[in-house]
Amino acid sequence: MKKQTFLQGSLLLTASAVFAKLCGAMFKLPLTALLGGTGMGYFSCAYGLFLPVYAVLVTGLSTAVARPTADFAGKKQFASALKLRNTARMLCLILGLAGMLISLCCARFFALHTSGSPEAYPAVLVMTPAILFCCLTAVERGYYEGMCCMMPTAVSQAAEAVAKLAFGLWFCKLFMNSDFIILKDYSRESRGAMGAVLGVMLSSAAGWLYLVMKNLTQKKQKLSGEIPPDSRNMIKLLFQIMIPAALGALVTNLTSLMDLFTVMRAFSRMLLSDAEGFYQKADLAGTVPPEEAAAFVYGSFMGLSVTVFNLVPSLTNMFAKSVLPCTAQAWAAGNKRQAAGYARQVLLLTGIAAVPAGCGIFAVPEGILEFLFSGRNAEIQAAVDGLRTLAPGLIFLCLSFPVFSLLQAVGREDLPVKVMLPGIGIKLIGNLLLIPKFCTAGAAISTSLCYGVILILALHCLKKELGEPLHLFGPLISQFWGGVLCAAAARVCYDRLLFCLPQRMAFPAAVLAAVLIYILVLFLTSQDEMKTLFLRERQAGFCKI
Numbered sequence: 001m002k003k004q005t006f007l008q009g010s011l012l013l014t015a016s017a018v019f020a021k022l023c024g025a026m027f028k029l030p031l032t033a034l035l036g037g038t039g040m041g042y043f044s045c046a047y048g049l050f051l052p053v054y055a056v057l058v059t060g061l062s063t064a065v066a067r068p069t070a071d072f073a074g075k076k077q078f079a080s081a082l083k084l085r086n087t088a089r090m091l092c093l094i095l096g097l098a099g100m101l102i103s104l105c106c107a108r109f110f111a112l113h114t115s116g117s118p119e120a121y122p123a124v125l126v127m128t129p130a131i132l133f134c135c136l137t138a139v140e141r142g143y144y145e146g147m148c149c150m151m152p153t154a155v156s157q158a159a160e161a162v163a164k165l166a167f168g169l170w171f172c173k174l175f176m177n178s179d180f181i182i183l184k185d186y187s188r189e190s191r192g193a194m195g196a197v198l199g200v201m202l203s204s205a206a207g208w209l210y211l212v213m214k215n216l217t218q219k220k221q222k223l224s225g226e227i228p229p230d231s232r233n234m235i236k237l238l239f240q241i242m243i244p245a246a247l248g249a250l251v252t253n254l255t256s257l258m259d260l261f262t263v264m265r266a267f268s269r270m271l272l273s274d275a276e277g278f279y280q281k282a283d284l285a286g287t288v289p290p291e292e293a294a295a296f297v298y299g300s301f302m303g304l305s306v307t308v309f310n311l312v313p314s315l316t317n318m319f320a321k322s323v324l325p326c327t328a329q330a331w332a333a334g335n336k337r338q339a340a341g342y343a344r345q346v347l348l349l350t351g352i353a354a355v356p357a358g359c360g361i362f363a364v365p366e367g368i369l370e371f372l373f374s375g376r377n378a379e380i381q382a383a384v385d386g387l388r389t390l391a392p393g394l395i396f397l398c399l400s401f402p403v404f405s406l407l408q409a410v411g412r413e414d415l416p417v418k419v420m421l422p423g424i425g426i427k428l429i430g431n432l433l434l435i436p437k438f439c440t441a442g443a444a445i446s447t448s449l450c451y452g453v454i455l456i457l458a459l460h461c462l463k464k465e466l467g468e469p470l471h472l473f474g475p476l477i478s479q480f481w482g483g484v485l486c487a488a489a490a491r492v493c494y495d496r497l498l499f500c501l502p503q504r505m506a507f508p509a510a511v512l513a514a515v516l517i518y519i520l521v522l523f524l525t526s527q528d529e530m531k532t533l534f535l536r537e538r539q540a541g542f543c544k545i
Contacts, residue, residue, distance in 0.1 A: 013318035016154035021311055023161035027168050029372060031196055032303055034172055037379050038292050039189030041299030045111060045260070046123035046197045060246025061092060061135060062142035063324065063408055064238045069146025070325035071332050080228035085143045087234040089136070096135030103128040119187055122194035126201055133204040140211035146325050152214050153321070156207040163206035168199025244413035256306060258427050259443050263301070266435040267294035281439040283385065285378040297382050301440040304373055304383035309390045312357040316350045316398040320405035327409035339410065340468035346402040347472055351479045354398030356518045359483035362391035363491040364510065371507040386440035393448030396455045403458040410465050419457035423450040482521035490514035 032040055065088050072081040103110075107128060111121040137156065144152040175195030176188045186194075229237070270278040275290055282297045323346040330338040361368060365387040369380045404416040430446020438445065463470060493513045497506035 012150045012154050013157075013321055014315055016157045017315045017318050020157050020161035021314065023158075023165045025372065027165045027199075028303070028307055030169060031172060032373055032376055032379065034169075034176065035189055035192050035196070035299075037288070037296035037299040037303070037376075037382070039193050039299070040303035040379075041295035042120040042123050042190055042193035043196055044299055044302035045120040046127045046193065047200070047302075060242055061088070061138035062145060063245040063405075063413075064088070064242035065139055065142025066146035066325055067241055067328050067408060068237055069143055070148070070328040073147050073329075075332075077228070081143070081146070083228035083231075084234055084238075085139060087231050088139045088142070088238055091235060091238060092135040092139050093132075096132035099131040099135070100128050103131055119190040120193070122186060122190055123197040126194055126198045130201040130204040133201075133208045137204065137208045137211060140208070140215065145321060148325050150322060152211060155214075156210045159210045160203040160207040164200050164203035166199070167202045168196045171195030171198045241408075241413055244417050245408055256302070258424070258431060259302070262428070262431045263435060263440075263443055264294055264298050266431070267297060267439075270436060270439075278439070281437075283381045285381060288378065296378075297440065300379040300382040301386045301443070304369055304376075304379055305386040305390060305440065305444070308361065308368055308372065308387055309394055312354060312394055313397045313401065316353050317401045319346050319350050320401040322346075323402060324405040324409045327406055331410045336466060336468055339406075340466045340470060343402075343406050343462065343466060344470050344472065346406070347399060347470070348475055350398055350402050351476055352522070354395045355476075355479040355483040356486040356514070358391045358395035358398075359487035360490050360511070360514060361394060362388055363487035364494050364507075365391075367490075367494050367503070367507045367510065370503055374504070382440070385438075386444045389441045389444035390447060393444070393451045396448065396451035400451060400455045400458055403455070403462050406462055407458065407465065412461070412465055415461045415465075416458065419454055419461060422457065423454040426450045426453055478522065478525040482518045482525070485521055486514045486518035489517040 031043070035043060065084065068084055069081045072078070072084065104125070107125040108118075108121050111124045112118060141153045141156065144150070172192045172195040175198075176192035178191075228234075267278065267282075270281075271290060271293055275293075278284070278293065279286065282293075284293060284297060288296050323342050327339050327342045330342065366380065366384050369383055369387065373380055407413070407415045427446050427450040430449055431443055434442030434445055436442070490510050490513070494506060494510035497509055501509065
């Protein structure tokens with residue numbers, strides 16, 4: 001199989017993620033127009049269940065397979081790597097079936113105790129088979145990633161994105177416009193959310209089917225003569241990595257999961273105690289009836305603010321996926337300096353994308369929402385404050401991904417879980433205290449504080465484990481000032497251009513000006529740093545086995 005270096009793999013996965021996000025935008029934008037704020041609340045309830053499960057299974061299980069596979073491949077023990085994959089397949093089939101059955105039994109309870117409405121139940125119910133497909137997909141992706149072959153993961157992500165776009169919108173329209181007898185007691189929004197979720201579930205199956213076809217056409221690996229460990233030891237090894245890695249992966253959707261259980265309840269209490277105050281704090285249009293207000297604001301926050309918030313971390317996470325097997329091989333060989341070089345490289349690359357994105361979102365949140373969700377004025381009005389206050393958390397979350405992968409690569413899967421615990425406490429306390437005062441902005445503030453604390457603790461742990469200086473302060477400061485100037489340029493250009501251009505043209509022009517300013521600042525302040533960063537990749541075939 002064709003293998004890539006760290007930078008090649010990162011760019012390949014990033015390109016796939018960009019394509020997937022474009023398809024996701026083409027899915028979410030018309031979906032929001034079809035379902036509205038209320039229907040998006042039902043969709044977000046089911047998706048809120050799916051995302052943390054997806055993070056735990058795909059990230060946790062793929063890490064559990066990728067890291068030992070990288071160790072075996074680095075030692076040319078390909079028979080052991082194949083034995084690990086076959087063992088993981090059987091284990092994940094059992095786990096996937098068990099998870100699917102448990103979710104089926106708990107679907108109604110989950111819908112009622114998160115959204116507070118039985119209208120979300122069909123969507124939650126349809127999502128449950130995706131758990132099985134996620135388990136099966138994670139094994140195949142982890143094996144190829146451990147072999148430093150990122151192409152299968154990239155193509156399977158693209159296949160999922162295309163299937164979600166096609167099936168999700170088609171089933172949403174079909175279910176909304178058809179009065180199925182089995183769904184006759186549910187509203188059009190509930191039926192539409194169920195159809196959209198059915199498309200998401202089928203997309204997870206599409207990604208797995210591609211990997212099955214890839215395996216059937218893959219040339220057989222030449223095996224070495226070693227005797228691989230027995231299945232019991234393989235299972236033990238998988239669980240040793242999988243459990244802490246899976247728990248650590250929850251940080252990806254930690255805030256969404258916490259919001260799922262606290263935000264709707266807080267909104268309902270605010271409506272009961274002071275409906276007028278809730279409408280004012282949420283910037284909610286008076287045309288939304290009180291019985292739909294909580295679901296509408298929650299759906300706007302999750303469907304608009306959190307959707308935009310998750311765009312950049314889902315792209316920069318590709319750097320983290322690529323750096324794990326490379327760092328694991330360097331660490332296994334006892335080369336701490338090379339492992340520290342990977343850490344510096346991936347954090348700087350992540351910062352180049354994350355810092356200007358976070359600053360730009362803080363500066364022009366209404367421009368982003370109006371560009372992406374044109375025509376949904378009430379939803380945009382309710383989502384602007386939440387998106388603006390999520391911006392710092394976006395930068396912290398993006399930088400946390402590679403730090404977690406690096407800690408997993410050096411054999412400390414337990415540390416992401418440990419540093420996550422204070423973040424959970426801050427998020428929970430922040431939601432309880434801040435949502436009644438600031439509505440969605442309160443949930444966003446607690447999110448940013450949560451990820452800030454997690455990043456600081458994780459960086460401290462990484463530096464301690466590597467025992468090598470990372471020299472990140474100077475370059476990250478340059479990126480920060482570049483981000484500030486980038487955001488200022490975006491704000492000024494956007495305000496000026498709106499006087500002479502329609503919004504659809506003014507916003508892209510302002511973004512282009514901001515990007516040029518950021519590139520200029522990096523060129524003036526970090527030219528030598530950028531040359532060193534990319535020269536190191538060319539000089540070493542780091543991850544080629």
